Amino acid sequence: MNEMGARLRQERKRLGYSQREMGLLGGVAANAQGKYESGERVPKADYLAALASEGLDVLYVLTNQRSAGTAVDTLLKQVAQVDEPDAVFKEVKHAVRHLLLRIEELSSSYVQNGKPVRTLHDRAVDRVSE
Structure with missing residues (x-):
């Protein structure tokens, strides 16, 4: 698994989606989602854009740097616990x-x-x- 694929998997899990659900939201089949996460394929911009509207931190997936909004959301969830x-x-x-x-x-x-x-x-x- 490459780093971007690993971050994509982390984001999927953070959002609480299965590979099938994430693939559907991104407009691809579940096997494509698995290939993105394993590093066999690289996701396209339209896939990432569709998932951004569902809460995916695209900046994190691409650069390993959390966007400010996601960082704040994560911190607030931690505070609640x-x-x-x-x-x-x-x-x-x-x-x-x-x-x-x-x-x-x-x-x-x-x-x-x-x-x-x-x-x-x-x-x-x-x-x-x-």
Whole structure:
């Protein structure tokens, strides 16, 4: 099994689907689903798009990086199962505050007085030339 196939299987299990159900939702047969998960075949974009609307974390399947929405959903499910959710909520509150401050910090490097000072294109060009 390749890494992408393993992540696809993890996502299927996270969502609670059988291979047959996942294949149907993605518009493919159950044996195709099995081949995707084993690494024999690579899923196509229309399959991934169909499953994204069912909650599949496509970013995770393709890159091994969880999307923010899935990460938050997973964390909230874990919080619901914890004996002391107040402590976990404090950690979540701290993490969200940190994230918002970081977003504000990053956005201020692109906009001053309501006018763009740097575009994402400029930043990408900077990174390529480094």
